[in-house]
Amino acid sequence: MSRNWPAFLVGCAALFVVAAPFLFGEFAVTLMNYIGIYALAALGLVLLTGVGGLTSFGQAAFVGLGAYATAWYTTALGGSPWIGLVLALVLSGAVATILGAATLRLGGHFLPLSTIAWGIAIYFLFGNFDALGRYSGLADIPPITLGPLSLAGTRAMYYFIWAVLGLMMLLCANLLDSREGRAIRSLRGGIDMVESLGVGFFRTRLAVFIIAGLLAGLSGWLYAHLQRFVSPTPFDIKPGIELLLMAIVGGAGNITGAVVGAAFVTLLKNALQDVLPSLTRNSGQLEIVVFGTLFIALLQTNRAGIVPLIKRFCPRSLPELPGPGEALAARTYAQPIADRGQLLLRVEAIAKRFGGLVAVNDITFEVKAGEILALIGPNGAGKTTLFNLITGVLKPADGRIFLQGEDITALPVRRIAEKGIARTFQHVKLRPNMSLIDNVVLGAYVRTRSGFLSGALRLDRREEQAARRDAVQKLKRVGLGDKANALAGDLPLGQQRLLEIARALAADPKLLILDEPAAGLRRLEKQALATLLRELREVGLTIVLVEHDMDFVMNLVDRIVVMDFGVKLAEGLPPAIRADARVQEAYLGGVA
Amino acid sequence: MTPEIAIILAQDGVTTGAVYVLLALGIVLVFLVTRVIFVPFGDVVGYSALTLAALQIGKLPGTVWLVATLAAIATLMETIDLVRRGDIHRLPRALLLYAVVPLASIVPVVLLAGRELPSFLSVGLTIGLVLPISPLLYRIAFRPLAGASVLILLMVAVALHYAMSGLALLYFGPEGFRTRAMTNAAFDLGPLNVSGQSLLIVLASVVFSALLFLFFERTLTGKALRATSVNRTGARLMGIQPGTTGAIAFLLASGLASISGILIGPVTTFYYDSGFLIGLKAFVGAIIGGLVSYPLAAIGAIFVGLLEAYASFFSSTLKEVIVFGALIPILVWRSIIAAGDVEEEIDEEEREAA
Numbered sequence: 001m002s003r004n005w006p007a008f009l010v011g012c013a014a015l016f017v018v019a020a021p022f023l024f025g026e027f028a029v030t031l032m033n034y035i036g037i038y039a040l041a042a043l044g045l046v047l048l049t050g051v052g053g054l055t056s057f058g059q060a061a062f063v064g065l066g067a068y069a070t071a072w073y074t075t076a077l078g079g080s081p082w083i084g085l086v087l088a089l090v091l092s093g094a095v096a097t098i099l100g101a102a103t104l105r106l107g108g109h110f111l112p113l114s115t116i117a118w119g120i121a122i123y124f125l126f127g128n129f130d131a132l133g134r135y136s137g138l139a140d141i142p143p144i145t146l147g148p149l150s151l152a153g154t155r156a157m158y159y160f161i162w163a164v165l166g167l168m169m170l171l172c173a174n175l176l177d178s179r180e181g182r183a184i185r186s187l188r189g190g191i192d193m194v195e196s197l198g199v200g201f202f203r204t205r206l207a208v209f210i211i212a213g214l215l216a217g218l219s220g221w222l223y224a225h226l227q228r229f230v231s232p233t234p235f236d237i238k239p240g241i242e243l244l245l246m247a248i249v250g251g252a253g254n255i256t257g258a259v260v261g262a263a264f265v266t267l268l269k270n271a272l273q274d275v276l277p278s279l280t281r282n283s284g285q286l287e288i289v290v291f292g293t294l295f296i297a298l299l300q301t302n303r304a305g306i307v308p309l310i311k312r313f314c315p316r317s318l319p320e321l322p323g324p325g326e327a328l329a330a331r332t333y334a335q336p337i338a339d340r341g342q343l344l345l346r347v348e349a350i351a352k353r354f355g356g357l358v359a360v361n362d363i364t365f366e367v368k369a370g371e372i373l374a375l376i377g378p379n380g381a382g383k384t385t386l387f388n389l390i391t392g393v394l395k396p397a398d399g400r401i402f403l404q405g406e407d408i409t410a411l412p413v414r415r416i417a418e419k420g421i422a423r424t425f426q427h428v429k430l431r432p433n434m435s436l437i438d439n440v441v442l443g444a445y446v447r448t449r450s451g452f453l454s455g456a457l458r459l460d461r462r463e464e465q466a467a468r469r470d471a472v473q474k475l476k477r478v479g480l481g482d483k484a485n486a487l488a489g490d491l492p493l494g495q496q497r498l499l500e501i502a503r504a505l506a507a508d509p510k511l512l513i514l515d516e517p518a519a520g521l522r523r524l525e526k527q528a529l530a531t532l533l534r535e536l537r538e539v540g541l542t543i544v545l546v547e548h549d550m551d552f553v554m555n556l557v558d559r560i561v562v563m564d565f566g567v568k569l570a571e572g573l574p575p576a577i578r579a580d581a582r583v584q585e586a587y588l589g590g591v592a
Numbered sequence: 593m594t595p596e597i598a599i600i601l602a603q604d605g606v607t608t609g610a611v612y613v614l615l616a617l618g619i620v621l622v623f624l625v626t627r628v629i630f631v632p633f634g635d636v637v638g639y640s641a642l643t644l645a646a647l648q649i650g651k652l653p654g655t656v657w658l659v660a661t662l663a664a665i666a667t668l669m670e671t672i673d674l675v676r677r678g679d680i681h682r683l684p685r686a687l688l689l690y691a692v693v694p695l696a697s698i699v700p701v702v703l704l705a706g707r708e709l710p711s712f713l714s715v716g717l718t719i720g721l722v723l724p725i726s727p728l729l730y731r732i733a734f735r736p737l738a739g740a741s742v743l744i745l746l747m748v749a750v751a752l753h754y755a756m757s758g759l760a761l762l763y764f765g766p767e768g769f770r771t772r773a774m775t776n777a778a779f780d781l782g783p784l785n786v787s788g789q790s791l792l793i794v795l796a797s798v799v800f801s802a803l804l805f806l807f808f809e810r811t812l813t814g815k816a817l818r819a820t821s822v823n824r825t826g827a828r829l830m831g832i833q834p835g836t837t838g839a840i841a842f843l844l845a846s847g848l849a850s851i852s853g854i855l856i857g858p859v860t861t862f863y864y865d866s867g868f869l870i871g872l873k874a875f876v877g878a879i880i881g882g883l884v885s886y887p888l889a890a891i892g893a894i895f896v897g898l899l900e901a902y903a904s905f906f907s908s909t910l911k912e913v914i915v916f917g918a919l920i921p922i923l924v925w926r927s928i929i930a931a932g933d934v935e936e937e938i939d940e941e942e943r944e945a946a
Contacts, residue, residue, distance in 0.1 A: 102924045110926075292752060295751035295754070303744070
């Protein structure tokens, strides 16, 4: 039963939508038409804000672009609403691309700020163009026709709007459950984690922003042909904020939140319009005071929204794990590693300065295929900086880094990930609200190909199933096979570290870089981790790790590089390092 | 465009730009100290201008109701907080700050409104009445979310603007007001006829910018504010309370907003929502400085003033489109100079969940 919960609820909701016109009067159907149209635009904000962690106050302006595009085309040129649809999507998509390209590389707050400014700009633009009817707008927009059927009536339009909304919700849900959708869901984990998985941070953010813009454009197209009239006012900054309120009230992050939020806000607004005029003359403005206050109270007390609140009382439906079948093929690299002991990574005279502080100074070392190399040194020796240089997070001031002879010094993080270097972080970076298996499949991003469209249309199922099978194998490998559907945030720290390793393994890397993998682990967990790393070495994986636990290091690794104050102090086999006087001095402050 | 017109437009631009400078400085100040992008800042400017206008025509400004309501809510929130934490001994101080002080700014206005007041007195009353608005808003809307991300704080700020502009219509009605010029003097400088009001605006802008600079450089409080903006945690470890510095930042912002409103009131007709657009233009200026640099924000604000003046010459209807549209190339330019240097905060929702 619990598996079928969502299907059951969706069925009930669909039945309600179909039956509603027979149950309620004309006014209710009109209201539901608007709820559907707002929900479509709010759906874009759910993806953008709730899932992607970005915010736009200008969503209504995108709705306006769509509405005006089709209104102008069908009235001034007398064209078909369907060409109007194409125009609406092209225009909203193009503006989203330009705006996103300009702002998405900047810190998170520049996008919303610019959307406020551009939302206002577009309002004045609509209002001052003769061709767009200035502030009085464009009237006599023809209805949409489906073959011989004209969607002029409220009820005909009702079914059309809700069918479109249902379809878009399905496509969005599919997308979020696909390769690129997981990339979108990972955006809130921050640029370092996202790029280390081979996902383009900027590109993915831009993609969500464009998708949100397209949904708004579609919503505007429906709006224009429902109203049969457009004017600038509904596309101002205030409706933009209302759309955001809908997404947040409903529960940004949930596809269904868009509908719930749109219904809640629209019905509340309707109720306020009945009540407030009896209190004051300027009731139209009192309404926004109520909304503004409500929004602030909501952000202060229940930021998650309505849907998660309801979900808490429903059993969590667990997706089925993939059955037996073909797993994802191993990655084929341009340069496969032929032999153990072959040179894999060469760090050559690398240096990094932060202002006057020399964090890494003239370090050279090599990593051979199939070995475990430990990088040790006292706190502040520059180990993590060195890791960040190898993985491309930081760019060196001097020196070069070669992977199998290829210079990777200047490559961006995601390109280095594609070349076959996978890493874990000193402070675990997982997606706490995603299941274990989803976290691990995220690691397989570089091994899979499916794009946005094939994800939304479910053309990616074969690859997706293969990737999930592979992820289950990786989870089993690190000993978490029985918890595939648990949430990553619910795991204790030790298991989170293992999960991060599983995610790195899902990339099928040549080189695995582990930043303090044993930190915070209990003794037995450390032993299990050491066993795992030995097994991985057996199957030919090369590992470089930073670690403070000397017992752990001495019993596990093949070779050690010691750093102190940014320079290489010593390099050699564990026994030799243990006996080295300089190393002892660095750690113990001089031999008495 | 003849050179004469160009010069006149430049004069206009510098005058409005000077007001934007004060606002842009306030925006940067509030953002650096509290991470709040204070969108309703412009609304406070509007309240200031409309308060002065109401006093001049002998009416009781609706701002009185705003301050009273905010003070009541803030007092209630503070009391509940203190009782919950068991800090009842701090109640008298809270009542003094959130109830008595705002009340003290209301009472003289209520007593004196409706009479013919000398200009300096009505200006003084206006400043006194507007000053508590921003710190009270900070207490009510932002302080409960002190740990939240910039994005959440921004959403709160926008919602707050929404509520503030609705209340402004309720208090002041849809009519426009223009306050009396503070001086009718005018000077002829070659082809240029400089009005005393313009000079006053520019002078005030320079003086208050300089005062702000001195405050940061010479006073301990100013240094505490700077420390908070450089490193929040570090400042905290030095015993600087983020709640207090935040309130001071908002108080300064309120001061800048009230002065700006008084200065620009005689130059433009104010409607209940005019302040928002003025504030937003100051934002464009502040964004030129990346919201973090005072001097660049000031230069940006002057630039916006000039751009607006020249834009209104070419097309008075599209000047808003031009000014706000200019933000796009500005952001592209900032994107390029900031390339590869994206600083992302870790999402706080994530941290809660983790």
